[in-house]
Amino acid sequence: MVNSFFQQGLPVFQAFKGLSLTGRCILCDAIGQPGLDICQGCEAELPGLGPHCRHCALPLPSLDQTLCGQCQLMPPPFERTVASYLYQYPVAELIGGFKYNRHLSYGKVLTLAGLNRFVSAYNHDLPDIITPIPLHWRRRLKRGFNQSEHIAGYLSKGLGIPLLTLLKRSQFTPPQQQLDAQQRRQNLKGAFEATQVLEGQCVAVVDDVMTTGATATEVTKQLLDAGAGEVHIWVLARTP
Template identity: 45%
Template sequence: MRCQPNPQQPVYNWLKNKQYCLLCDEVADTALPICTSCEADLPWLGGHCQICALPLPSTGLTCGACLKKPPSFSQVEVPWRYAFPLDSLITRFKHHAKWPMGRLLGELLSHHLQHAFDEGLARPDLLLPVPLANKRQRQRGFNQAQLLAQWLSPRLQLPLQPNWLRRTLDTPAQQQLDAATRKRNLRNAFALAPSSQLSGLHVALVDDVLTTGATAESVARLLKRAGAARVDVYCLARTPKPGD
């Protein structure tokens, strides 16, 4: 039995003349399966830290954490806050294998990134999905970050290297851990394949949600030590600071 979706065979008929919104089930008025009203109601990020994308009251600011200790990655590019109904869509994609939800979010993310490139965001040399440990990927049946990267790669015309980055430790799930525990949890959790060639490259990591940034920091530090010139992070959503 094949538990991995075949990227050459779409899990949703995107060529239908009439699309239905995956959120409200009404006929969509766009080429994607989402209507204009539901797309507008998504929790768009708004003001945020210009480095880690933490939601802030206005644009052009840098959060206190990034001022105190600049991260190893240069910039996080993300369209949404992790809030309803986006959190439900990501959960259904990630934990219930609802790939049409992920495909829709990947398409919208590609539009966001293309607009960011047009506005001056530096284009990376390649995409790297954040890997899952082998055991967790077998349990889930797929790696949501790799699927997102597979959908982004042809849309953005960027090469994808799905096997350069590996997760060597099956650490506990990060969702319920605080920032300090997440950092300890990820020590030596990632490694690079012998075939990877990062010297002088601008690399973009692809993941679903950025919470504390511990995973992005751990991977970016590894990539910079291996010679990467710049590391950016592309993801679907950024969580707000606890209590906000």
């Protein structure tokens, strides 16, 4: 598909301007921007990713290096990762407040402020479908919402890409936060299932943060087995 933003040359966030009254900045309480509750100064200071691995988005020391050591030795099954921010202050605190304390405005601000970063990562067509990382029903019931669905919804609307539920969480697993990379991979084996057959489409899988890539790897395998042509991972932030 050819996204309309490439055809018209419009800034992505323009699609959201004027949709809501101007609020207060979630970081400094100054007047925010129309439709976006963060002031221009605070938005400009959000930590961008900088040089990174083209496969897994791991931060790298210079633009001369395009792949991290791990991806050179063992390329992941997903084609690429796009991340708006580096996972550090204040992005890490905003994502934590969004995910665990239901400050939904934090997730909205980070997603909308980062929309142009997703477009600028491509010099050709954007993915055909957006799909969120699913939560197991027990965790969703406890948390009250799925943060990845909120992020995916804003991206779908802002970029004009269909949002479909292509995955389900078939197993309840312990939280990933306290596990190392090998434990994370083992923890997620068999945890996801594809929900429909795909026909060569490029799928963007949306999550809040990428750490080791264990979740991304597991869901990518399921989508490729279901017929996806390529899988891209889209996240708000990448850990160092």
